[in-house]
Amino acid sequence: MLTRALLVLLLVLNLGVATWWLLRGPPPKAAPAPLPVGAQRLQLTSEAAATAIHAAAAAGNGSDALVEKPAAPTTTATAAVEAPAAETPAAEAAVPPAPTAQCLSLGPFASTGAVAQAQVQVKPLVERVSVRKQEPSRGRGWRVFQPPSADAAAADAAAQRIAAAGFSDYFVVREGAEANSVALGRYGSEAAARKRADALVAAGIPAQAAPVGGEGDATTVYWLDVAAAAGFDAGKAQTLVAATERRQLDCRSLR
Template identity: 35%
Template sequence: MLLRLMFVLLIALNIAVAAWLLLGESGTHAVDPVDKGVPKLKLLAEIPAPASTAPAVSGSAATSALAAAAGAATAPAPAMERSTAIATPPVAPAATSAKPLPRAPEKKAPAETPAAPALLAAAPSANAPTSAKRSYRCLAIGPFTNQVDLRSMRAAIAARTVRSRQRQEQTSESHGWRVFLPAQATRDLALAQARRLEAKGIKDYFVVTATGELQNSVALGLFHDPANAKKRRDEVIAAGFPARMAERTEITPVWWLDVVVPDDANADVRRGIRSPGASAKPTGCF
């Protein structure tokens, strides 16, 4: 029953719509989308060219006018039922025949004038040395037999030296010449040789008993003058004994003072040496 009722209503609704379409107004009212009081939008290309007598517009004025027109075109329109177009006032384009503004003449830099010879000569050089370069030399002063003399010398020339140092060396020092008979194998043989010397009239001798290379030898004398030593040796040889002559040396420590001095102070340093046997000689620098 319900289905039949809905079917009848649907048919009635279709009949009503068909009747409205057939019997209703078929035309529509034309509506003008543009209000009567608003001017129409025109492009710049549609604007007629201005007369030749029109004043030229500078490039900056044309740019500002175009910017104003663009801003007016993009500005939101007031709320209305229909969208409206915004008309822009005609803007005259910049004349191509406008002459550029005259540029101010550039000022030329004054030409550099050469300095006077007198001024150039008076100006000092920034890299010129203030004093001549000094040269130095290295000296070895000595030898000193003790450190007391070395320290005194070092203090005396300290004001004239750039730097100094001390060093110790071992040296052979001569203590005269000795005349002797070669060592025997035993002490008894050395004593028998001494008795034979005395029998020949040779005095001033003694038998060495100390250990060493001269043990069991017969010493015939110690001489500072080598001529006297040679005379003594020849005398003993003439008596029939194999006498020998040799220099007596000892190893002793000595000290040297190495200094670096300017050339102009070299003579003063040499004159200041007062220690006996000490002198100054060139040496390697340090």
């Protein structure tokens, strides 16, 4: 019985302590420490928010949360800067094209006297003329020719026979070491030159083939390099200066 009574007493005491703990009031807040004159008390952000909530509740607005007004966005105005329009350069005046010219070499001439005389003869017909010296060299091709005749009349008669045989590529040499001979062509290979010579011989023409720069050609020769207008008659000029050959030139190579 005594034990049961003690258990009941302990139970009643526990219930009493629990009831007192639940029904007790909040503990009194500690008084803040006194601040120096002119100083303000520091306050945490959470404390400031709690103070604002309690103030709103006391005012009777029934609001449980503090609503902050959003800050107005800041708009930065950017001035549009237009790049100045690029100035268009004035169109250049059209330059009329230079008249088409033809450039060629006339020769070869065996001496300075012969080329000087030819230069005087051709100068009125062309825009520019210069003398070019060519040193002897070997192995630059093959030529076909008829050896010199006794005189100019015999050379002309030989040329007529060549034309009558059906050959048009020939030229009577009037001056130089091979005066009164007939030039019958120049070729890059021995085979082509000999084929041409054989055809002439078969037609009764005493033609020969020889390398350019061979015996009789191993001397210094001179050429006339000329630049003329488009209507220039190259064949007439070649006949005028008694040149055995004429060759096309690049006008940019003229001095």
